[in-house]
Amino acid sequence: MGRLIVIDNPLAKYYLTLLRKPGTTPGLFREYMRKLGFIMGYEVSRLLEWGRVFVDSDHGRAEGFYPYKPVYIIGVLGASIPFTHGLWDAIPWAGLGLVAARRVISENRVDTEIYYERIPSSLTAYTVIVVDPTLATGRTMARVVEEVRARGGGRIIAATVLASRYGVEYFHSRFSEIPLLAIEVDPVLDKNYFITPGIGDAGDRSLSADMAFEPRLGLGFNEPREDRVE
Ligand SMILES: O=P(O)(O)OC[C@H]1O[C@H](OP(=O)(O)OP(=O)(O)O)[C@H](O)[C@@H]1O
Numbered sequence: 256m257g258r259l260i261v262i263d264n265p266l267a268k269y270y271l272t273l274l275r276k277p278g279t280t281p282g283l284f285r286e287y288m289r290k291l292g293f294i295m296g297y298e299v300s301r302l303l304e305w306g307r308v309f310v311d312s313d314h315g316r317a318e319g320f321y322p323y324k325p326v327y328i329i330g331v332l333g334a335s336i337p338f339t340h341g342l343w344d345a346i347p348w349a350g351l352g353l354v355a356a357r358r359v360i361s362e363n364r365v366d367t368e369i370y371y372e373r374i375p376s377s378l379t380a381y382t383v384i385v386v387d388p389t390l391a392t393g394r395t396m397a398r399v400v401e402e403v404r405a406r407g408g409g410r411i412i413a414a415t416v417l418a419s420r421y422g423v424e425y426f427h428s429r430f431s432e433i434p435l436l437a438i439e440v441d442p443v444l445d446k447n448y449f450i451t452p453g454i455g456d457a458g459d460r461s462l463s464a465d466m467a468f469e470p471r472l473g474l475g476f477n478e479p480r481e482d483r484v485e
């Protein structure tokens with residue numbers, strides 16, 4: 256069985272708790288996803304390769320670290336935009352590749368269709384982090400890993416917010432050597448291939464318009480008003 260790393264951190268679990276609530280508006284959903292991306296970047300950094308370096312401060316020499324091997328992040332569009340952004344904030348020296356994928360669900364079958372790719376033709380020099388906020392059946396993550404492999408990507412790390420137990424098993428049955436990091440793993444994949452209890456449709460919730468944006472200010476933008484600005 257492959258290596259599953261479930262992030263043991265109350266701050267991460269708190270933001271996931273907020274993502275689960277159906278009342279979390281798209282603006283806040285994106286904000287919490289981005290924070291989770293940063294936390295995930297912090298955890299992924301333990302698996303990156305670091306070199307040691309001497310650094311001279313004004314008062315003497317100390318030992319420090321520097322990123323030894325270049326990194327590429329591959330974000331899976333569209334749901335992963337805020338999560339990927341947060342992870343990139345944590346590891347800003349990484350390159351960013353994008354793959355757009357959608358699930359095609361037919362009777363008793365789910366496939367992943369890739370409809371856009373912007374990844375370097377060779378990834379041999381890089382540690383590659385594949386980032387997608389949900390891993391339900393695991394088909395999308397596996398399909399994107401195949402694309403990375405086809406470009407010579409050797410050292411790969413998979414990062415998600417929420418996985419299903421089934422998805423983890425499927426992913427590791429295909430790629431037992433790839434570490435998979437998740438904030439949490441839920442027990443059930445329902446008959447529509449959704450993670451249960453889950454966070455709903457992460458794509459819709461991450462990308463939708465938000466007429467209640469900045470609810471903390473109580474502005475209530477979605478209340479109709481007469482005095483429109485022309
Ligand atoms: O593990 P899987 O069963 O493959 O499901 C996970 C995929 O589902 C979601 O994408 P979706 O197909 O909803 O597309 P979207 O991001 O464009 O909404 C999510 O972002 C993953 O890519």
Ligand SMILES: O=c1cc[nH]c(=O)[nH]1
Pocket residue numbers: 334389391448449450451453454455456457458
């Ligand atoms: O539970 C799920 C499954 C696929 N995609 C999602 O966004 N959520």
